[in-house]
Amino acid sequence: MQPYALTTSRAEQARAYLAKHALTPAIVLGLCKHGLYLTRNFARHGIPVLAIESNFSQPSAHTRYGFKIFCPDLHGTALVDTLLALKPWVPAATPIFPTNDRMVEGLLAHYSVLSEHFRLPFPEGDLLRRLVIKPALNRLASEAGLDVPRSFSIAGLDELEGVRNQLRFPVAVKPAMPMMSFKSRRCDDYAALAAQVEVSALVREPLIVQEWIEGDDRAILFGAYYIASNGDCLARYSGRKLMSYPALTGHAAATESYDIGERLDEGCRFLRGLGCWGLCSIEYKGLPPGEARFIEVTVGRCDWWIMGCGINGVNIPMAAYNDLTGASLPFDNMQTSAYIWHDIEHALPVLAENLLKRRWSLADGAKYLIRPKKDALWDWLDPMPFLYSMPFFFLGCIAKLFRIIVRTLRKTG
Known part of the structure; x- marks a missing residue:
């Protein structure tokens, strides 16, 4: 048992x-x-x-x-x-x-x-369902005045062919529903896009095809919030990704505290205006922040951003706990820029890839390595999660670095 x-x-x-x-x-x-x-x-x-x-x-x-x-x-x-x-x-x-x-x-x-x-930590009803389905989310964001990249809903090759003349490459391709076979991919031409649409159609995975927003992972900005049911924002934090896995289109491998300016207020207004409360976040892409464009939201739950907030002075889970239980426990709620949050299992291979492909300069890499960091698993008072991960980490790093080197050598002849 x-x-x-x-x-x-x-x-x-x-x-x-x-x-x-x-x-x-x-x-x-x-x-x-x-x-x-x-x-x-x-x-x-x-x-x-x-x-x-x-x-x-x-x-x-x-x-x-x-x-x-x-x-x-x-x-x-x-x-x-x-x-x-x-x-x-x-x-x-x-x-x-x-x-x-x-x-x-x-x-x-x-x-x-x-x-x-x-x-x-979220409202009843179908609002959250609409916010995690990307076509519905994009409509809501456009109606609220957010700068949403032009998008097309595609479920098969016939639909793709119907909008072929409206596409401008490269494009970003994402599943329309959450937690499907991949998070996001970049397609540089019609053939690559058609191949992805064909594969997704086989598993009944509808897609969103969206114009590509230029910039590397450091152009992906986010705001995270805990909003009470009465609309009061009890904690908020802004940051940006430094690295994603896979690079440019994947989940966060490293983030930092970062001022996204008016976009932080805009995200909060958008969510509150819809009647959304609880744990939530919003993501943009583009630099400077004033020119960043809307990408997506996370609602009703915690994600990787919760760790970056906590190590930099904004304890969003404690704001949620106090509000939901009626407690009044003290907690940190003043944003700092003390640490990079990183998931070392993914951050180091992506760092190597960024340097090999010259997305980052050597100076960028050195600056990243010397800055203070907190890891997703390591903790002096709770070391076992990190120690259990070490065999997988080293084997994974070796395999990832080998694949990166092979791909790079092939491209350089």
């Missing part, structure tokens, strides 16, 4: 764990890297944490913090059943913190039942 399965004895252990703490617990869904940050962060504020996970073999799940509970599926009815099984042991208004869009969708489907006892 799974050691953290919610058996009768495990439930009794959970009750004993919670009885040792006076504060309302926080429930964290998923011990991915940002779930790990949430768990550490809450625990260090004296908050008991129930960490629900389906895969305890991943390095980030080896944290010493929190009370761990196994759930076979974090995206379906098994999660709801697990949460309802906890009701006798946790007080009313216990907040739940999801870490991906599919979790949010699953919680939304049972919002009325769950909200009788738990607190969710």
